[in-house]
Amino acid sequence: MIDIEQLHKRYPGAARPALAGLDLRVPDGCVFGLLGPNGAGKTTLISILTTTLSADRGRVVIDGCDVATQAAAVRARVAYAPQELAFYPGLSVSENLELFAALTPGASAETVAAAIRIGDLSAHLDKRALSLSGGLKRRLNFCIALLGKPRLLCLDEPTAGVDPQSRNFLLDAVLRLRATGVTVLYSTHYMEEVERVCDRVAILDEGRLLACDTPDALRARPDERLESVFLRLTDTALRDG
Structure with a gap:
């Protein structure tokens, strides 16, 4: 569904790039978790996938359509539910x-x-x-x-600030969409949601891919929580940006 090769993006005046040679592949018909601390590049990546931001260089293909040269075709296939209520x-x-x-x-x-x-x-x-x-x-x-x-649905913190019943409803809705063949890119800070709905997970930091696999494969041992994997890969320093 999504093929990303050597994706670069640096904002004017930024000390480091938002995306620094990112390579990533998202299979068709899955729920794909996107994890990373603040400033990891998640929002920049979603903005490029939804054609609201242009990359500096690199290649992104969604459902066979090149984002840089076939933006209209991409927009016909992709939808975005932002964290801010739209x-x-x-x-x-x-x-x-x-x-x-x-x-x-x-x-x-x-x-x-x-x-x-x-x-x-x-x-x-x-x-x-x-x-x-x-x-x-x-x-x-x-x-x-x-x-x-949409063939691809990008969700950014879709359960932020909701009660447990609504969270459960939305997570079930994501799984029902997957059953119809929709690919879901699921960006969140809630590790338990990723463990429940995501088939594969990518962990980003400072614009680079640190790990990408199934939740089970990312764990060093069967009883390890995904949060521990995340902290081990990204370190425990506070990210205020």
Whole structure:
């Protein structure tokens, strides 16, 4: 699904590159965890994958389409649910879905209905988004990203600030999407979520790939937690940036 070769990106004035020769392959139809401390390059990578940022050099191919030369084709295949809630709080749930469907290539009445089912939003369609609970806001944010029937869904901290029931619902929804053939790039700091839903995991730091394998293969011993693997590879220093 994703093939990345020698990807480089440095922001103007930055002391070090955000991405420093990253090589990565994401198989089709899996949930792929993206882990790294603050400043590891995760957000930069997702921005390049979603065509909102250009790389300095390197090659990225998504579902057979080159990000640099076939951006429109990539955007038709890729969707992104950001950590920041990306909808209009003054509109109702239904109005938000209809508005974003009108702006999303490939969206239709059928994909809106499917998103409502996936997010279990039918009882909340007339509510203003502003009045929704934190969990419902996350579900709406998630479902808006599904309107174009993406082949690749990029999720950035999709369960941030939600209650345990909503977190469980969203994780199950990710697994249901995988069962339909959607590839999910799952960026999070919650190690237990990665252990639950991810088929493979990449650990990044300072723009470089430190490790990439299944969660089980990354553990030095069967009883080791993924958090211990992460800290062992990235060290325990605080990252405030």
